Amino acid sequence: MENRVRVRFAPSPTGPLHIGGVRTALYNYLFAKKNNGDFLLRIEDTDQTRFVPGAEEYIIESFKWLGLKFDEGVSIGGQYGPYKQSERKAMYKDYAFELVEKGKAYFAFDTAEELAQKRAEAEAEKKTFQYDCNTRLGLRNSLSLSEEETRRLIESGEPFVIRFKFEKDGQIEFDDLIRGHISVNSSLLDDKVLYKSDGMPTYHLANIVDDHLMKISHVIRGEEWLPSCPLHVSLYKAFGWEAPVFAHLPLILKPDGKGKLSKRDGDRLGFPVFPLEWHDPKSGEISSGYRESGYLPQAVVNMLALLGWNDGTEQELFSLQELVDKFSIERISKHGAKFDMEKAKWFNHQYLQSVSDNELAQQYIKELNDRGYTPTLEFTEKVVSLVKERCSFAKDLWQTSDYFFLRPESYAEKALKKRWKEGTGSVLTDILSRLSEIEDNNEWGEKAEEFLMKYIPEHELNMGQIMNSIRLAIVGDTKGVNMVEIFKLLGKQESIQRIQTAIERINL
Ligand code: GLU
Numbered sequence: 311m312e313n314r315v316r317v318r319f320a321p322s323p324t325g326p327l328h329i330g331g332v333r334t335a336l337y338n339y340l341f342a343k344k345n346n347g348d349f350l351l352r353i354e355d356t357d358q359t360r361f362v363p364g365a366e367e368y369i370i371e372s373f374k375w376l377g378l379k380f381d382e383g384v385s386i387g388g389q390y391g392p393y394k395q396s397e398r399k400a401m402y403k404d405y406a407f408e409l410v411e412k413g414k415a416y417f418a419f420d421t422a423e424e425l426a427q428k429r430a431e432a433e434a435e436k437k438t439f440q441y442d443c444n445t446r447l448g449l450r451n452s453l454s455l456s457e458e459e460t461r462r463l464i465e466s467g468e469p470f471v472i473r474f475k476f477e478k479d480g481q482i483e484f485d486d487l488i489r490g491h492i493s494v495n496s497s498l499l500d501d502k503v504l505y506k507s508d509g510m511p512t513y514h515l516a517n518i519v520d521d522h523l524m525k526i527s528h529v530i531r532g533e534e535w536l537p538s539c540p541l542h543v544s545l546y547k548a549f550g551w552e553a554p555v556f557a558h559l560p561l562i563l564k565p566d567g568k569g570k571l572s573k574r575d576g577d578r579l580g581f582p583v584f585p586l587e588w589h590d591p592k593s594g595e596i597s598s599g600y601r602e603s604g605y606l607p608q609a610v611v612n613m614l615a616l617l618g619w620n621d622g623t624e625q626e627l628f629s630l631q632e633l634v635d636k637f638s639i640e641r642i643s644k645h646g647a648k649f650d651m652e653k654a655k656w657f658n659h660q661y662l663q664s665v666s667d668n669e670l671a672q673q674y675i676k677e678l679n680d681r682g683y684t685p686t687l688e689f690t691e692k693v694v695s696l697v698k699e700r701c702s703f704a705k706d707l708w709q710t711s712d713y714f715f716l717r718p719e720s721y722a723e724k725a726l727k728k729r730w731k732e733g734t735g736s737v738l739t740d741i742l743s744r745l746s747e748i749e750d751n752n753e754w755g756e757k758a759e760e761f762l763m764k765y766i767p768e769h770e771l772n773m774g775q776i777m778n779s780i781r782l783a784i785v786g787d788t789k790g791v792n793m794v795e796i797f798k799l800l801g802k803q804e805s806i807q808r809i810q811t812a813i814e815r816i817n818l
Pocket of ligand 1: 319320321322354513517530531532535
């Protein structure tokens with residue numbers, strides 16, 4: 311079991327989950343499943359100031375909806391739990407102190423005011439203050455103070471943090487599966503806080519302690535964490551632990567490619583950036599979600615998988631299993647992927663076509679009932695089978711098929727002007743009397759069309775004009791499916807009735 315692939319998605323519950331985070335989780339999932347490994351959910355809630363109620367539940371519900379199952383973690387359990395960092399709080403302290411003992415970290419007593427002062431002084435010289443190998447001896451910490459003074463301060467209850475001690479002029483090297491070899495001079499790095507004065511670890515400490523204890527083999531996460539990686543690699547080394555393999559994913563960009571796709575872009579540009587609708591508990595603000603906007607979870611998964619990855623062919627539609635079979639980190643793009651709303655809709659259109667007519671009809675019939683119509687399931691299913699290909703979302707069903715349930719109240723003006731000429735009424739009156747003679751059985755639709763295809767040329771009439779006038783009379787517009795299908799589904803009585811009404815109304 312030594313080399314078992316184990317990956318984790320480790321969100322902080324600070325709000326709704328951005329689709330960039332969903333994509334990170336998806337790539338972790340695909341990588342784990344491809345390698346018969348484990349996919350974990352760990353909640354990183356050590357920063358209590360950023361905790362947002364409901365965010366953890368939101369994350370769990372999002373993955374349920376998307377159909378991405380965790381093997382271990384919060385809400386599931388497992389042998390490496392607890393999987394929520396606030397519940398692991400007690401164990402981090404020992405690790406932080408262990409590093410101090412090993413000379414890899416130190417106690418720092420600087421107050422917020424003292425540090426602000428240092429920052430202001432640096433700014434006055436147009437410099438940026440950094441707590442590092444060049445400045446730390448001039449600050450209040452266990453490296454600059456005597457051992458006795460340090461002990462005295464700690465014993466007297468003086469608040470302290472523990473900072474990582476980057477060596478002067480060391481070279482930190484590691485390989486990233488996407489970024490390649492990375493090498494950083496340790497003198498440039500900030501001695502980050504590992505353990506805070508409130509007794510909580512920072513993200514950095516908790517993250518690597520947990521990855522180690524949970525036997526994480528690969529860390530696949532957003533590129534925003536790349537700058538922290540030299541610290542993480544150094545922490546593994548300081549503890550004497552083997553570091554996992556890292557892969558930092560490029561960002562999802564705004565549709566115009568200018569910068570990271572942000573929370574605000576979605577509602578500004580009219581597409582969701584969150585899997586589920588989010589009600590902000592503080593501001594009351596509502597952000598739209600893919601689920602509520604009518605997206606199918608499979609479409610969202612497929613769309614996100616292709617935002618930054620492809621299998622090297624032109625194939626775009628992949629089931630989750632196919633994604634698992636084909637996924638490889640090597641084929642993740644090194645560049646940011648532009649979010650494309652039209653593509654997202656296209657994916658949904660494709661997936662909607664594979665939902666059965668029966669399932670869609672059952673859904674649609676509820677909407678129809680709410681609108682005051684009570685068609686049979688059989689009829690609704692037929693309607694769905696005719697218009698489905700014109701819909702990207704189930705919510706498009708109504709506007710593409712309303713005329714099957716609703717007699718036209720008016721007629722599209724522009725089309726009317728173009729199609730309904732002087733004399734159209736009398737031609738239609740003649741046509742109507744002939745249509746009435748066709749036997750009313752299940753062949754009526756075909757017979758009606760057959761008749762029109764003969765009648766129109768025989769009378770030297772314009773095919774487009776007459777057929778469109780009939781469509782206008784029946785549908786109220788020039789939209790709609792094939793006329794035969796409309797005749798068939800509406801039936802003889804209803805079709806004739808609608809043409810009759812139009813002749814009367816339009817010729818008034
Ligand atoms: N808690 C971090 C986040 O919210 C996790 C980063 C990581 O995967 O290491 O993104």
